[in-house]
Every structure is written in structure tokens, then in C-alpha cells.
Amino acid sequence: MVYKTRREVLAASAVAALATPALGRTISGEMPWEPNDAHPPAPVVPGPLQFLTPDEAATIDAIVDRLIPSDELGLGGKDAGCTVFIDRQLAGSYGTNETRYTKGPFPEHTLPSQGAQSPLTPREQYRNGLAALATYCKATFDGRAFEALSAAEQDTLLKGLQKGDVKLPGFSAKMLFAAVHTNAMEGYFADPVYGGNHEMAGWKLVGFPGTRYDYRDVIANPNQPYTRPPVSIQGRAEWTKPGK
């Protein structure tokens, strides 16, 4: 469990201590409220990769930097931390499909309207998909890996993956592209607490103020620029690091 609350810890130990049936959790008489019992997300901290291998991470770095290039509008995907974001997401419960319905059968023919039907977890999609991409690149580009291709070559290949025109050995090119594209965008625009959106680059790109949570002044003054800088769940760097 990612977000363990104090209450859950207490409840778990209480249940263990009693031999009587748990009845789930019974609540009566008053609001079961405890002071300071909020449950914030665990912040991603810099450090070694937790799921991706260094080779995989190098490829993801290269892909997210083509998806979201660095330019005068702001950081690219790599510098914004999209790879770290993806690594930590895959290492956590998202990577193992904790919430998805995963029972078969998985028929070959499905309707587009029925949504994704793959039995693969996000971890498997990355591991198998990136391996297939590495094999494809080696065979197609004289032994060069994706990250060693020119920007133009990378773009052409990514377009081919997205459309499904490029066939990877034993893996759906479209599935790999969709996974990286979706997760890179999440990383670029999610709260920086999850390891991406470094310096709130994604939020600055569009002018999203983050978690300020009160825009009564904006509603009162229509069609005016919003000038305050964005704020994350963890505040702003200068609020927590005095002297900066």
C-alpha cells in the first residue's frame, strides 16, 4: 500500500490483537476523526533507478526529449524529470496493475470501443516493448541504439511507432508508443512531488498555477493575465530553502 495512514496502521494492529471477527470496520457514535491524520503522497527523491535499467532509461530519456523537446518555451522531457517520473511510477503500484481488472480470457479480436484489453502490466509493456525497440534499432540502424540516432531519425521512427507502420519484433509498436507518450505527458504536467515537472516546467508552459486552490480574484477580474507563479503540493523551492 502506497499511502498508509496512521489510522490504517492502528486499525491493522487492533485487528491483529483481537481474535474476534473484524466485521470490516465498525463506526458509530461519532465521527472517526483523528488529529493530523492526513495522508500525503510519498515524495519522489533523487537517487538510483528503481525499475528501469540504465539502458532502458537512456532510451526513455531520448524518447521523452523528442516528445517534449527542450526549446525557448522551457525544459524538455528529460530535464523535466519525465524518466524519473516513469521509473518511480513503474516501481510503484501503477507498474503492477494493482487496480486494473486482469482476468481473462483475452480474445484476439476486440472492438476499439471496449478499450485496452492487454494482459500486460505497465512494467511488462516497458520491459518487453523497450527490448523489442532495442532489437529493431540494432537491426535497422547498423547496430545503433535509439538514443544514438539523429533527432530526425528518432522523429521518423517515433511517428512510425505511433501509427503502427513500424513493426517491432514480438511487441505492439503502438502499445509501446502509447505507454511512453501517456506517461511522459503525466510526468511533465503532474505535481513535481512525483519526480517530473521539474521547476514546474509543464505548468509554466501553459500558465497553470498548480495547487493555489483559491481563484476568487480571477473570477472577479475576467480576461486578465494571471501573474502569480505556480505552487506545488510541496510549496515552492524558495519557501522551504531559506537563502535561495
Next chain:
Amino acid sequence: MDEARQMTTILPRKGVVIVGLGWTGSILALELARQGLDVVAIERGPWRDTATDFNIGTAADELRYSARQETLVKPAQETLTMRNTPAQTALPIRSWGSFLPGSGVGGSGMHWNGQTWRFLPNDFVINSHLTARYGAAALPQGHQIQDWGVTYDELEPHYDAFEYLCGISGVAGNLRGKIQEEGNPFEGARQRGYPTPPLKQGYAQDLFAKAAREHGLHPFPRPSANLSTAYTNTYGCSLAPCTYCGFCERFGCANYAKSSPQTCVLPALMREKTFEARTECEVTKVNLSADGKHATGVTYVDKDGVEFEQPGDLVLLCAYALFNVRLMLLSGIGKPYDRDRNEGVVGRNYAYQSSSGSTAFFESARFNPFAASGSLGVTADDYNGDNFDHGGLGFVGGASITSAHTNGRPISYRPVPPGTPTWGAAWKRATADTYQKVTTVNAAGSVMSYRDCYLDLDPTYKDPLGRPLLRMTFDFQDNERKMARWMAEHCVDIAKTMGAKQTVLNTITEPWSVVPYQTTHNTGGAVMGSDPKTSALNKYLQSWDVSNVFVMGASAFPQNAGYNPTGTVGALTYWALNAIKTTYLKNPGPLVTV
């Protein structure tokens, strides 16, 4: 199975057993506990309250609550299978998209938008009304459109009760028959105004209101459960004003500003000495007497898989429309709908909401889409229900046409002009350039009921307890597609008058898909009515077949109107409650005989 049954613990009997502690369950729990009854609510998700679970320091987290859907029921625990037509093979919805059912105390009422409508008086007598005005031949092919068995006038006091429970912010359009300038002139007569004044609107809504008036329409502020001012409700629970934070739908409100079971009911409910909530317990079945005519209680499993039987006198299904229907099918309450023979009622007349409209790109504007609330918006109802002449149009039904911003959260909200690539330098430039300059005009439309749109049990896919998943067979039919396009064309015209330099017409061109979010407005499947051959419930939402079972929620709608459902769900809850309090409890048994 037999072994498991032997291990089932039988608990002491309760007067009232409520399945699900969301919007409908919490209201009934409080009101019936206040009657002095012993009430237990069994809820499959965890307890949730504002300070703990949507604390202001953690609530505004798009990844966690919107992309990763932390408060929803996990499809791994319960999902549905889906297909568009009866000839296809249904497959499971493996992760939620088109609709987002909640789990946990508060249910979907915790993470809803709060757009709180009354249906139009004609909506309740729609079959009779349309037949009288246009002739039976004007109704769409394969339809099963029917009257509700209850009228707007009967429901009016109960709409009022739900609005005053929530503190809805709005402005009356029809006060006791007198049309009010600022409100919706098409609404049914109301006995008094809204409890709180309307929300302030944004720049786009000002443009829309002006343009709509130029088109001869009658715009008004959308009734909102995100409150404009502080409010203390009928149960003594207090709410605070909305700050337009833009984290409303899919999120709990950290400001205590959105009406929900948490803000409006639970503080009062938890003080009731005869009430008890059991959380993280999933009801698997309503148990019936040997003759199938009487519910003896429910069976549930706690999160460790331990099974309990909770006997009770009265069983109230408040598990959300879709899951009410599944529990009825799994328990054998009412005759299951058989599409081929066109017999049976449970699962019949499933319907949804249609969405169409226009995306409007401006040359220069600052819509500040992040300054928003779940039910901010200005609406015109001129093309809703039968408020306009359908003669020659080739469709029935209508839509509420609205200008709104509910959020600018950028994982999901990053509009770009048509033809823009989805990545790369051009995408990045367009994303930066467009964010402030886009708004929409949208039509939320009715969906009629059809022989081919229904719910039943899936023959293949099972939940972790081995019970069949609910199977949904649904697509938008020609009538809805025509209507959606007609509405979208009007939306485009209005957007142009608003000053858009480019407009895109959005309408229904593909089969209904489970992938993109549309609405959590699933209706029907256990519909109310006056004929047991075509309805599962009588006009008091009481099962025709098992008279100590009442079924709350939008499952009771015989078809869906051009509005969000919960105002009507709330009204029906108070309406049924009134019948339970004044009649049923004195003399338990069928409230209607045929």
C-alpha cells in the same frame, strides 16, 4: 462454497440494512435513524472525511485522484463488461474511462461536479406527452420510452428538500408559476427560490450569455452544489463558499464548499445513537425467504474475505445505479430482462447521457480555465426536453446547452487546434499558445430507452468472488445521434457569435466507447413505473416482487433526460422516504397493488 457458508457469522438483526453509504444511502440512514430505527449501512470502500482524505495540503493532486483514480472502486474488485450491440461479445472494462463510479463513504457524491438539476415536468410523462403532441409514429424505432409513474408536482417538495439539504446556489426561473427574469423560464414551478444565490461566472460565460440572448435564448446560471456563500443546512451541517479552485469533479473538496454526504449528512448522521456504519464490507447478495417474496437480510464479506450475514427487516439498495441492478440480478429480485423475448424488467431500459457541442478557439482571450468549479456555468434550456417544436426534426428529446469551465488541470486539459501533432516542437508551441484561448459550448442530451440497450449478467467474466460481472449492451441510437448533431450545430453558431475565430463541431460519430470520459450518468435497469411488466419498482421505488426492498438511485429512471441525474435522484430518495415513513413503516407490505 458449502464450507464457506458454514463459516458465515450471523449477526444480530437490524431494523434497516442499507447497502452503500453514498448520496442516497446517507440520507436514508439519517432520516430512518431519526425515526428511532436500528440502522446499519454496509459500505464496500473505506471511511472518508474532509480533513483526513481531502486535506487542503493533498487534495489538489491530478495524478493521484484523476489519472490514478484513487477514490474509485477498483475494476479489479468490480467492473462491468461492455459491447455496443446484442450480437457482439462483451469484454471487461479493465480500467475506468467513460464513467467513474466511486467507492467509500460518500460514494460518487464525494467526487461529483455538483450540477444539480430538476427534470422538466414533461420529462416525467414523456411518452404520453410526445404521443399526444406528435403521434406515436414520431417516437424512435425500437424505443421503450415510458412515463415514470410519478409527476413533477408530486416530486416538487422533495426536489426542494434535496436542494435545501445541499444549499444549492442558483436563481429561480419559475416561482409558484411566476416566470423570473434571471432564471430558467422553462423549469417547473418551484415553491421557493434556491437556498443560496448563484455562483459568479467567468469570462467565457459572460460572452456566452450575451451571445445566447442574441440568438433568442434564455441563459441562466447553472444550479450548483459548489456554494456561492456559507450555508447551514436542514440537518445543522455547515458549508463554506467555493473558491473556484478547479479541483472539483474527481476530487473531494478541501474547502467544505461542495455538497456531499461528507459536508451535508455525515456529521449529523454519526450523532445518531441507533446508526452504525460498516466500511470495507462488500454486500454480495440480498437474501430472500424460500418463496422469494421477502428479503431476510444481506450477506457481505469484509476485506479479509470473512463472510457475514446481516439479517434485517427492511433492505435499501443504495449501491449506485449499476451496482443496484447487479445485486438484484445476483439475488433474484424481480424477473431479469430478456431482450430476445422482450420480457422481464431487471436490466431493462439502461440509458446514458449524450454529449456534443463546439470547441471554440479565440484570437486572443484569457479564459483562465483553472479558475473554475465543477458546476460553474451558464445554461440555456430552450432546446431541452420538449421546450421546442420537434415537428419535422426527426428526433425526440433535447439537451441543456452550457458554457462552462470546470477545470484547467493540465494532465488531461491541454486543448490544441485540430491538425496539431500530439508531440514534438509544434505540439509544444500549440499547447502553450492555446491553453488560455479555448472555451466550449456543450450540449448534455437526453438518451431514450430502447429494446437493445440493457444490463444483464455476463456469461464469461467474473469478479474475485467468482460472481458474474454485470454486462452492459449500449450504443447511442439514431435518434440520439441526430439530436446530438442538431444541438452541436446550434452550439457552433453560438460560439461564432461569442467571437471565436475557429470552431470545431463535436458530435457522436463512433460507437459509444468506454475509453474517453463522458459522464457518470448511468440510468435505468431497475426502472420505476405503474406496470410491473415494464418496471422493476413501483412509484415509491419499492420492488414489485420483494416489498421490503427499496432501490434508490438513477437505476429508477425509465430513460434519461437532458440533465445530470442527481437532483432527481435526491428528490426520488426523499419521495420514497416519505412513503416509507408515512405508510410503509406503519404497515409493511406493497405500497401499490395492481
